[in-house]
Amino acid sequence: MAYWLFKTEPDAFSIDDLQQAPQQSTFWEGIRNYQARNFLRDDVQVGDQVFIYHSSCKIPAVVGIATVTKGAETDPHQFDLSSDYYDAKSSKDNPRWVGVTLCYQQHMPRPVTLKAIKADDAITELALKKAGRLSIMPVTDAEWTHICQLGGTE
Template sequence: MTYWLFKSEPDEYSLQDLYAETNGYGRWDGIRNYQARNFLRDKVTLEDGVLFYHSACKVPAVVGTAEVVRAAYPDPAQFDPESTYFDSRATADKPRWYCVDIRWQSEFQRPVPLAEIKQTPQLAEMVLVKQGRLSIQPVTEDEWQHLLQLGNSSRR
């Protein structure tokens, strides 16, 4: 199994929004960064674990987990002229952007804020710390386990 951190602005799409969707399933779409797209298209696979990260908010934090339930497929928004994610250069034969489907798994007992992540020696090498703006990031198994432990502890 591979692990990932997916970033989302909670006022656009939060962990609670995912939970509220049909059976906790949702499409992870709208990715318009080539490195993140390449991860989605080439590396993210069925049953991979996802850390759900709320970004661009008062306290950015890892807030829970999800699981990949459908591997990469062309993002339908790229073909929709009414969508903010429309891409006139994308065609059905040569899509430019991809998405995956995920399913809600858990909400942490407490969010794990970015400030805490940066201060935790076991997480010092995370992509989140080194290349923070990337919206889809690989996470090691040790980082995954450590964040699960932090998020499900009562420590504040």
């Protein structure tokens, strides 16, 4: 099992939306960065644990945990002309983008803010602390455990 951080803008899709989705599950669509796509396609596996991170909001933070329940599949939105995620260079014979299915596990009792993450010397490898632009990023075992403790969960 591996650990990941998936970013989302809460006004588009939040941890609450995931919790309220049918079967508390959703296909994580719309990833349009090649490095993030490669993580989804090549590394993210069923059973992996995911921090849900709210970005582009007043207080960016890790707000919950989800589990990957279905591995990489073609993102159908890349073929939909009416979708914000449409990609004219993608074809059904040669799709460029994938997504995975996540299932809600829990809210963090205490959201772990970006400010707290950046100030914490125990968090050194997380790309969120270094560059921060990637929407899917790996989390080390030690940092997963530490962030869970900061958030009040096991």
